[in-house]
Amino acid sequence: xxxxxxxxxxxxxxxxxxxxxxxxxxxxxxxxxxxxxxxxxxxxxxxxxxxxxxxxxxxxxxxxxxxxxxxxxxxxxxxxxxxxxxxxxxxxxxxxxxxxxxxxxxxxxxxxxxxxxxxxxxxxxxxxxxxxxxxxxxxxxxxxxxxxxxxxxxxxxxxxxxxxxxxxxxxxxxxxxxxxxxxxxxxxxxxxxxxxxxxxxxxxxxxxxxxxxxxxxxxxxxxxxxxxxxxxxxxxxxxxxxxxxxxxxxxxxxxxxxxxxxxxxxxxxxxxxxxxxxxxxxxxxx
Amino acid sequence: xxxxxxxxxxxxxxxxxxxxxxxxxxxxxxxxxxxxxxxxxxxxxxxxxxxxxxxxxxxxxxxxxxxxxxxxxxxxxxxxxxxxxxxxxxxxxxxxxxxxxxxxxxxxxxxxxxxxxxxxxxxxxxxxxxxxxxxxxxxxxxxxxxxxxxxxxxxxxxxxxxxxxxxxxxxxxxxxxxxxxxxxxxxxxxxxxxxxxxxxxxxxxxxxxxxxxxxxxxxxxxxxxxxxxxxxxxxxxxxxxxxxxxxxxxxxxxxxxxxxxxxxxxxxxxxxxxxxxxxxxxxxxx
Numbered sequence: 019x020x021x022x023x024x025x026x027x028x029x030x031x032x033x034x035x036x037x038x039x040x041x042x043x044x045x046x047x048x049x050x051x052x053x054x055x056x057x058x059x060x061x062x063x064x065x066x067x068x069x070x071x072x073x074x075x076x077x078x079x080x081x082x083x084x085x086x087x088x089x090x091x092x093x094x095x096x097x098x099x100x101x102x103x104x105x106x107x108x109x110x111x112x113x114x115x116x117x118x119x120x121x122x123x124x125x126x127x128x129x130x131x132x133x134x135x136x137x138x139x140x141x142x143x144x145x146x147x148x149x150x151x152x153x154x155x156x157x158x159x160x161x162x163x164x165x166x167x168x169x170x171x172x173x174x175x176x177x178x179x180x181x182x183x184x185x186x187x188x189x190x191x192x193x194x195x196x197x198x199x200x201x202x203x204x205x206x207x208x209x210x211x212x213x214x215x216x217x218x219x220x221x222x223x224x225x226x227x228x229x230x231x232x233x234x235x236x237x238x239x240x241x242x243x244x245x246x247x248x249x250x251x252x253x254x255x256x257x258x259x260x261x262x263x264x265x266x267x268x269x270x271x272x273x274x275x276x277x278x279x280x281x282x283x284x285x286x287x288x289x290x291x292x293x294x295x296x297x298x299x300x301x302x303x304x
Numbered sequence: 305x306x307x308x309x310x311x312x313x314x315x316x317x318x319x320x321x322x323x324x325x326x327x328x329x330x331x332x333x334x335x336x337x338x339x340x341x342x343x344x345x346x347x348x349x350x351x352x353x354x355x356x357x358x359x360x361x362x363x364x365x366x367x368x369x370x371x372x373x374x375x376x377x378x379x380x381x382x383x384x385x386x387x388x389x390x391x392x393x394x395x396x397x398x399x400x401x402x403x404x405x406x407x408x409x410x411x412x413x414x415x416x417x418x419x420x421x422x423x424x425x426x427x428x429x430x431x432x433x434x435x436x437x438x439x440x441x442x443x444x445x446x447x448x449x450x451x452x453x454x455x456x457x458x459x460x461x462x463x464x465x466x467x468x469x470x471x472x473x474x475x476x477x478x479x480x481x482x483x484x485x486x487x488x489x490x491x492x493x494x495x496x497x498x499x500x501x502x503x504x505x506x507x508x509x510x511x512x513x514x515x516x517x518x519x520x521x522x523x524x525x526x527x528x529x530x531x532x533x534x535x536x537x538x539x540x541x542x543x544x545x546x547x548x549x550x551x552x553x554x555x556x557x558x559x560x561x562x563x564x565x566x567x568x569x570x571x572x573x574x575x576x577x578x579x580x581x582x583x584x585x586x587x588x589x590x
Contacts, residue, residue, distance in 0.1 A: 079509035108401040115394040116402050123403070154403075212587045222576040223365035227583060233590050290508040297513060301498045304519050
């Protein structure tokens with residue numbers, strides 16, 4: 019599968035449209051753009067790693083050479099339990115040098131975190147120059163889980179959409195490419211995956227009985243996601259809705275979006291900040 | 305290459321002996337235990353990832369399930385410029401789930417770090433329960449670069465060997481498996497690699513003219529490494545001397561040592577902390 023002008027970009031196919039959204043109308047089992055089928059897509063996954071790695075290294079090199087101006091990426095992974103945030107980290111971000119990845123999983127806030135504004139812990143975890151930050155959950159939980167579980171009053175979470183938009187606009191303005199992926203798993207597939215966790219001792223640790231409480235609130239989560247996708251979806255910090263019922267498609271789609279985004283960044287190697295000919299002579303004499 | 309009783313462990317072959325050491329007498333171009341040659345070794349590297357990944361996931365699962373008692377690993381990578389600390393991170397630690405790796409590169413201390421004891425920043429970077437911490441340089445620079453560059457008086461760095469031993473004994477006692485790898489590159493190979501960085505614009509960013517100052521102090525670094533290897537080499541926090549002139553061998557040897565260490569840890573999946581049959585019924589009804 020080569021990337022030609024005729025091949026549609028996965029980032030176009032999966033870009034969440036503007037305006038009111040009903041995410042339950044999106045097919046979680048779809049595989050748009052994966053004309054090569056599962057086998058060909060897995061093959062493409064194995065191949066695209068090389069280009070992704072080189073682009074990531076260029077980004078990283080710029081971060082080292084020009085930290086004050088270097089760009090960064092921030093990939094936000096959201097999705098209900100079993101949607102595969104961990105799987106994407108392993109299979110998609112496992113394709114590139116671990117040195118260039120700054121991974122942060124956000125769980126229920128600690129007492130210290132709760133003493134601060136909801137964006138405090140997020141800001142502390144932002145990627146450094148040249149880095150790819152990957153958030154497994156994010157500030158969006160503060161308008162998702164927090165809303166569904168009524169952890170704050172409505173006016174508080176309502177006010178957060180604007181705060182999030184301003185925050186992400188600030189990131190974009192300072193050279194951070196924000197990519198937001200909603201891993202859209204169906205309710206039926208979630209049931210299968212929860213059951214699979216209970217059927218293998220190697221997966222018990224992934225199971226929490228609180229997952230069922232979240233599942234019981236499925237419809238409320240969908241309403242909350244709809245509002246997120248409608249209100250926080252500017253081109254400078256776009257949402258992608260990733261059909262996540264097929265793991266092979268999910269991992270590949272995120273990888274393609276990463277690759278397409280990095281291609282669009284026109285990343286080049288930083289120039290030498292020394293006299294190359296002179297240093298060659300010095301090394302020869304050393 | 306299968307691992308049988310007859311196959312010597314790489315962690316035995318490369319374990320740094322006790323007593324006075326002259327590391328310059330070690331062959332940096334050797335490939336002990338790699339009977340399969342370069343091709344077979346690269347093949348083994350591709351294959352051992354699966355077992356390494358599973359053992360890492362068990363370690364990680366324990367960390368989630370039993371954080372107060374779960375074990376950790378700490379891998380310390382030391383070596384002169386171009387020895388390949390970054391290459392090992394990419395190729396060896398890239399084999400496992402990035403979620404389970406806590407990577408920390410130590411550079412010259414910041415002003416804040418200098419306000420504290422030399423182990424302060426090290427302690428802050430220790431891996432959490434179930435994690436594999438990877439240090440690209442470490443507290444050993446405080447008896448290596450600091451010594452060679454005379455950044456503190458001799459009695460200060462002399463006192464650090466004991467402090468380091470006590471610190472690492474504390475880590476071991478609290479369930480952290482410490483693995484220390486000295487990537488042993490020869491002076492000739494270093495010259496080639498520095499030259500390669502000057503011959504490709506894709507590698508300029510890896511070059512620093514200060515590398516030549518370090519190179520000019522090669523013999524002093526060897527003396528300093530000899531003392532480290534002699535004085536800080538207990539079985540509970542062992543040094544391995546990795547021949548590093550062949551990148552394929554270096555990456556594989558560290559991977560084998562990781563794998564052998566994890567095998568020795570007898571890692572099993574944590575038991576369910578819930579009633580499995582009851583949860584299956586709950587999921588079915590959900």
